[in-house]
Amino acid sequence: xxxxxxxxxxxxxxxxxxxxxxxxxxxxxxxxxxxxxxxxxxxxxxxxxxxxxxxxxxxxxxxxxxxxxxxxxxxxxxxxxxxxxxxxxxxxxxxxxxxxxxxxxxxxxxxxxxxxxxxxxxxxxxxxxxxxxxxxxxxxxxxxxxxxxxxxxxxxxxxxxxxxxxxxxxxxxxxxxxxxxxxxxxxxxxxxxxxxxxxxxxxxxxxxxxxxxxxxxxxxxxxxxxxxxxxxxxxxxxxxxxxxxxxxxxxxxxxxxxxxxxxxxxxxxxxxxxxxxxxxxxxxxxxxxxxxxxxxxxxxxxxxxxxxxxxxxxxxx
Ligand code: SF4
Numbered sequence: 001x002x003x004x005x006x007x008x009x010x011x012x013x014x015x016x017x018x019x020x021x022x023x024x025x026x027x028x029x030x031x032x033x034x035x036x037x038x039x040x041x042x043x044x045x046x047x048x049x050x051x052x053x054x055x056x057x058x059x060x061x062x063x064x065x066x067x068x069x070x071x072x073x074x075x076x077x078x079x080x081x082x083x084x085x086x087x088x089x090x091x092x093x094x095x096x097x098x099x100x101x102x103x104x105x106x107x108x109x110x111x112x113x114x115x116x117x118x119x120x121x122x123x124x125x126x127x128x129x130x131x132x133x134x135x136x137x138x139x140x141x142x143x144x145x146x147x148x149x150x151x152x153x154x155x156x157x158x159x160x161x162x163x164x165x166x167x168x169x170x171x172x173x174x175x176x177x178x179x180x181x182x183x184x185x186x187x188x189x190x191x192x193x194x195x196x197x198x199x200x201x202x203x204x205x206x207x208x209x210x211x212x213x214x215x216x217x218x219x220x221x222x223x224x225x226x227x228x229x230x231x232x233x234x235x236x237x238x239x240x241x242x243x244x245x246x247x248x249x250x251x252x253x254x255x256x257x258x259x260x261x262x263x264x265x266x267x268x269x270x271x272x273x274x275x276x277x278x279x280x281x282x283x284x285x286x287x288x289x290x291x292x293x294x295x296x297x298x299x300x301x302x303x304x305x306x307x308x309x310x311x312x313x314x315x316x317x
Pocket of ligand 1: 249289296314
């Protein structure tokens with residue numbers, strides 16, 4: 001039997017904009033084992049967030065998961081059963097959004113917001129919920145807990161609010177935490193602190209994590225596996241060390257080429273991310289690809305396994 005916590009097969013999400021429709025997520029397939037950390041990487045506008053919102057059933061009202069299958073914790077989820085998906089999301093899948101300060105409720109203290117999670121999801125009494133909230137504050141290094149319990153979001157820095165969001169997210173003891181650009185707009189030191197905190201939660205609680213990021217430099221030594229997304233599709237996925245040190249897809253290579261290197265000029269990928277409403281024909285990366293061939297213009301390549309753990313969506317394999 002598979003030890004996957006999450007298995008997604010050919011998931012498709014559309015966004016409806018009155019007179020036109022956007023294929024925001026196209027044939028998304030991925031697996032996540034228990035305790036695995038997967039990083040979803042790509043430039044802004046590549047469909048990373050919409051893919052994960054589709055899994056967590058948090059898509060906007062004008063979007064719909066139209067086909068595909070999600071198996072979570074050995075249970076096949078009915079993607080059209082709103083209630084079932086909501087129950088799973090509330091108790092077993094937690095989502096941390098990128099703007100923590102905007103996600104927290106400004107009129108309640110951090111402690112009260114965590115306490116509410118314990119009452120709602122664990123049916124704790126108010127006293128037990130308060131005690132548990134204090135323990136979670138300690139866990140995410142907001143110490144001393146008595147002090148931070150009574151702070152309002154506006155009294156904390158962006159990094160501290162992100163820790164508070166993570167505390168709220170783990171209060172329901174989820175099996176999967178999806179963290180959407182949790183270090184966006186934080187300085188480098190705070191960024192590392194947040195990643196260390198996620199790694200600690202992963203190790204101590206066997207928590208599986210999906211980290212969405214546009215910053216490929218962040219994930220070495222953090223993620224076990226990587227999926228590279230472009231135009232709502234996964235272009236390459238595999239073990240992180242393999243992808244980082246032996247990338248196969250031209251888009252992955254281009255992302256890695258953009259990392260700052262000592263003594264070298266900073267590179268940028270030519271062109272821009274395509275508008276999902278006006279995708280190019282054939283391979284969606286072809287307008288930016290230095291290796292484009294005739295057939296790339298007409299037909300989209302399949303997603304092909306090149307080893308047990310490594311798959312690529314490109315003709316050049
Ligand atoms: Fe480039 Fe063609 Fe591969 Fe697309 S399929 S990434 S255009 S070589």
